Amino acid sequence: MKKVIRTIGMTLALLMLIGQFTSCNNAKKAENATKKEEKTATNIIKKEEKVVHRSPIVFITGYDKKDDNFYTGARTFFKDKNFQIIEDAYSLEEIIEWLNTNATSNPYGEVHIVNKTNPWLGMNLETVVNGKKITSESLQESINEGNIPTLKNVITNDTKIIFHANQLAKNTALINNLKSTFITDKTPQIIASPYYNIFGGEFTNHYLAEPFYVFYPTANSPGKVDLSKEIARKYPNEKEVEWFAALTNEKERYVGEPYTLQYNVPIKLELDYHNSDNDIPSFTMEEEVMDWIANDEDLANKVRELNIPVEKFRWTWKVKNSKLTLKGMSTVLCVLKPITKPYGDLEHVKPDTTNKRLYAMK
Known part of the structure; x- marks a missing residue:
């Protein structure tokens, strides 16, 4: 009798162990299935979140005087690239207002701002309409007074604000103030060169x-x-x-x-x-x-x-x-x-804004 009871006890214990093992195995399978579903859902969300930026736009922020052809050359250069060109925006206020007013469901990708800057006198671009020309001091003053409009959520962290202005990259204070006017909940890249930008050259439409x-x-x-x-x-x-x-x-x-x-x-x-x-x-x-x-x-x-x-x-x-x-x-x-290639045929180096030897990215 004792032998029978012992046998029954061992059988029950074995059955319990089998049950526990099966339960753990099922739980593990369920956990793996859940992780797989979560991963699939994450991949779907990432695909849905893929951003399509707008085509590049260009602000021509001045006009030529006398025999100069800086802005005319820039207009021709970017027109040949089929970039959208915006004229008659001669202040930072007008640029930001245009970006806000003309926003679409697609955020801005590249925003080019062409300005013939004097390295000593600042940009030939007004802070606000009929306001002071932009220097680090005048722009900071306009920011403090709340005169610069706020940019809406029309950009991403991948948006590039590219300034084609003489030696602007060397003016760190001004670059930082300009950057602050374009920051939303996203922070775009501000790109400028430490060299002179030449448009409308005799041999090349744009070189440094x-x-x-x-x-x-x-x-x-x-x-x-x-x-x-x-x-x-x-x-x-x-x-x-x-x-x-x-x-x-x-x-x-x-x-x-x-x-x-x-x-x-x-x-x-x-x-x-x-x-x-x-x-x-x-x-x-x-x-x-x-x-x-x-x-x-x-x-x-x-x-x-x-x-x-x-x-x-x-x-x-x-x-x-x-x-x-x-x-x-x-x-x-x-x-x-002029910056030319150090080898091969004599020609200007292409002003590639991704080239860190030619442009600073802030």
Whole structure:
């Protein structure tokens, strides 16, 4: 009898173990099935979330003056690419408003902004309609005052805002302020070059050029010979440019030939002595003005911000009531060396915005 009971007990125990094993096995199968379903559902969602961006658009933010063809060349270049071109937007406010107003279910992919920027004076683009030209300071001021419209959710993290503006990538403060105006719940890529953008060239519609600078007080040029010696001393490692020839050359006559652009950089310093115990200084010559600026830390810093020596300005001064106004004007000679391929046939390097040697991506 005891043997029978023992046998029955062992059988029951075995049956329980089999049941537990089967239950665990079924649970594991159910768990795997659930994971498989979740993975399938995730893949479906990912496929559904695949974003289709709009075709590239281009803002031509200025117009040509006199014999210049920068904007005309840019218009032709992007028209040949079949990019959508937007004209008559001459401020950041108008650009953002256009992006908001013309939004579709597809977010913007590439937004090109063409602007002929002066590296010393900032962008030739207004902050708001009829507002100040964009510099890092004027844009920050407009942002603080809430004058720049907010961009709607019309972009993704893959959207590229590409600025075709001279040496903009070197102005980190301005790049950061521009980026802040385009951020939504997504953060687009801001792309700009440390080089000059040339549109409408004789041999290529769009290429980049490396700049070299020399300055003199406006209307007081020491002559091209002395200037060529000065710029050679300033850039001793640049052996490929014949400086005198470049300074006397106004355009690229063959592919890669250096040439010179000329423009003026003004500065204005105002001091009010109405509530001051100091007397208004009296000057008889420019040298006295330059010495006085050099000995005033605030004024010296303002001049230094332009990265142009104080002696490279032609200074004038005026006193009206209790206000002293100093005005300086410097002429910039910018030698441009087109960026060409270092091997093979002589031709310009293609301005590829994905090339980190040519463009900075912020």
